[in-house]
Amino acid sequence: MSFYETSSKNKRDRILHAALMLFRSKGYFKTSVHDIREQADVSIGLIYRYFKNKEEIAQTLYQELSEDVFVNIEKNIAQHTNTHDRCRAIMAYYAQLTEDFPEVVDFIFFTRHKEILPTAPPVCTGKIQGLIRQTIQEGIKNGELRPMSPAAAGPSFLGGMMRLIHLRLMGVVQEPLPTLLEEMWESAWRAVKA
Amino acid sequence: MSFYETSSKNKRDRILHAALMLFRSKGYFKTSVHDIREQADVSIGLIYRYFKNKEEIAQTLYQELSEDVFVNIEKNIAQHTNTHDRCRAIMAYYAQLTEDFPEVVDFIFFTRHKEILPTAPPVCTGKIQGLIRQTIQEGIKNGELRPMSPAAAGPSFLGGMMRLIHLRLMGVVQEPLPTLLEEMWESAWRAVKA
DNA sequence: GTCTATATAGTGATAGAC
DNA sequence: GTCTATCACTATATAGAC
Structure with a gap:
């Protein structure tokens, strides 16, 4: 815990x-x-x-929180055998995490770390993004997803959900995200399926 | 100018x-x-x-820049007659604006205004978002786009591009966005077309 | 309109007792 | 491990001359 x-x-x-x-x-x-x-x-x-200082608090926060999310995403990936189910699980996890711990999602994904941590800024959610990118690339290789350039594939697939989360955190969206999950998934899948 | x-x-x-x-x-x-x-x-x-103070500089910046972007989006909308072409034009405009004036896009769309402006925080890009939402709703009404809830439609359509812009601004994406425009549009359209 | 010089407050950080 | 008291500094904002 x-x-x-x-x-x-x-x-x-x-x-x-x-x-x-x-x-x-x-x-x-x-x-x-x-x-x-x-x-x-x-x-x-x-x-x-x-x-050591205030900055180190933020850095510790970033490391421990993103490690935790990383591990949970790994679990979600391990529990499924294809890209469709894996990405579906990740989206559901994001939606629930945003409702349960908005402060965590806000800090990990939407805080401007480069401004906060001038020294050795961690590439924003580097490890997490790498894991997801890899999962998507596999889907393209095995024909589940249509061919796309690496830079476009991630945003096409999960960008909609990320944007919705952002709006939710800003108070623009009122609905709890699990309510919108099915719709968002439908859009995401249509966008990238082969 | x-x-x-x-x-x-x-x-x-x-x-x-x-x-x-x-x-x-x-x-x-x-x-x-x-x-x-x-x-x-x-x-x-x-x-x-x-x-009056530093905060007012930021506020002025926000008002003048977002007004400018708003007007340009209005123009793009006026130049086309259906939702498909309109949203395509908006996406192209965003891609080019990000390359030409990354500081403008960063400040308008990705700065945490609530932290900067404690007094009367403008709903993030309120006017712009309203305009886009309206355009999309029209597309749903006239059957160009498939039926979706208002909260999900916007992110499904333009969320991918917004995410890509965010990554580009953070230096994660190396390619100039106009290069990726065609691919991103293809995904966006598949996600929401009827 | 434009400048220099200065007051004030609050913040990050330390020292040192218990 | 935990606390209180305090320092040193920086940044915002103002005063007032030209």
Whole structure:
């Protein structure tokens, strides 16, 4: 169980959790370390014992959260044997994750990490994107999906859902995403099927 | 001609242009008013004569840029008579705009305005989105597009392109977007055509 | 309209006791 | 591990001359 799923007594996790919530509601730059201190109900000193600086909080958050999502996507892929079912499962997972933990999805997929982390900026969701790209390429190779250039295939398939998630996180879309999942999947599949 | 298209002698426009460029390269919060001052080659005092504060610079930028894009989309719509051609034209316009003025697209579509503008946050690209939504709804009504819920239709149609633009702006996609336009359009159309 | 110089506040970060 | 108190600095914003 990760820190974002349960309210931990562990103070380090409380700090991370508080930071994540504040980054979501106020944004990284408008969140001061004092804000995090207050929300996590710990002292400033403790925060700087666990983390070198504010940036390292964000970096830790990014690594732990994206690793968690990565593992879940891997599981979804392992549970199915073709690209159709795999991508369907990933889309459903995204939809549910957005409803359950919008702050996680927001931070991993829609935060401008290059602005936050000047040093060694992780390519945005690099590992996750690589996994999905690979899955889609397999689908093209085995004839499930129509031939497309690598750059166009990913966005064509999952771009619609990503956009919907973005709008949902911004409060533009009111419906819970699982409600719209079937429709979005239909569009996505039509877009790329062979 | 807007301030972002030509290097103006007008100092107010120079300030806006400098701010836009810096917001793109460093991000809004990492850009200080002194940075803008330096880049625009004016004094601090002058900036605060034209704009109440840094936030108002961003707000002005948002209004003027999105108005400009809005008008261009309106033109594209007016030049065609059906949803197919209209949306095709909008996609082509987006692709070209991203190549010509990435800073404009980045600021209008992918900046987290709620974090920047705490007071009266404009619904992200509200007017533009309304126009596109309306165009798509027409297409559904007249049978060009298959029936879909309003929330799903927009993302299904243009979400792929929006995602591709996002990746391009982040430096993940290397190809100029007009190169990928045909492929992206094919996917988009398959996703929503009746 | 345009400039320089300065006040003010708040933030990231540290020191050091317990 | 955990706390309080405090520092040093930067950035926003203003005052006021030209």
